[in-house]
Every structure is written in structure tokens, then in C-alpha cells.
Amino acid sequence: MAQPPVRPRVLIIDDEQDVVTYLESVLNDNGFEATGTTDGAEGLALARRLRPDLICLDVVMPPPTGVRVYRDLRGDPALAAIPVVMVTGVQKEFKGFIHHRKLVRPPDAYVSKPFDVAELLATLRRLLPAAASA
Numbered sequence: 001m002a003q004p005p006v007r008p009r010v011l012i013i014d015d016e017q018d019v020v021t022y023l024e025s026v027l028n029d030n031g032f033e034a035t036g037t038t039d040g041a042e043g044l045a046l047a048r049r050l051r052p053d054l055i056c057l058d059v060v061m062p063p064p065t066g067v068r069v070y071r072d073l074r075g076d077p078a079l080a081a082i083p084v085v086m087v088t089g090v091q092k093e094f095k096g097f098i099h100h101r102k103l104v105r106p107p108d109a110y111v112s113k114p115f116d117v118a119e120l121l122a123t124l125r126r127l128l129p130a131a132a133s134a
Contacts, residue, residue, distance in 0.1 A: 012036030013043030
């Protein structure tokens, strides 16, 4: 008997519970295995434990901020290669601050809030080719 396809694991880190719940629902309904948290420190711990295939991360959050979480992800050799999509309301002209002050590579993609579900799914599928058929 054929094994069911592996669903790419996505970790959502956003301080708004409504956003986390909505993203979990949308992603789980569209071929992903999504888990979320509203706390940046817990998000880092989950990333270390779950080793997700991709992380959706908000920028503006209470400490640790999304910027701090992003820098910690990129500074951890075990997590540095995981694609990160910043799902944020921060305007495009201000997005460079995430990686500008430290020598950290920019996030793999940005999706602006309020986000378009089709755009979000297309972005995740572009970054996770195994999810393209989902």
C-alpha cells in the first residue's frame, strides 16, 4: 500500500492568536502540517524541537521581537538553513532593518498583512518544491 505524501511542516510564530489559528487552518487544509505559537521564545524552542521545513514569522511582537527571533534562527547552525517567510504589516521600505544592522542574510520571502491566501500558498510552495503538488 502506498504511503500518504509527507506534508511539509510549517512553524508559525505570531503574537496574534487569531493570525496563528487562521494560518494553521489554511495551511493544514492545503497540504501542510502547521503548528503555531504566539511567543517568540517558545517559537525558537519549537523550531529546535520540530525542525520545521519552513517558518512563518511576524516582525512586530513583544520581546523577543520577530527581528530577534529571526537573528537567533540564522545564528543557530541547526536552524540557519530553514526558509523563513516574514508575514508582517511592516512596510516594504522598512523591511531592510531585519538584516541590515547585523550580517544576516535577508528572509527568504515577505508576505504583507493583510495577506492574500493564494499569494501566501504560492510563496510557501515556491520555497518548498515538495509542497507544489499540495
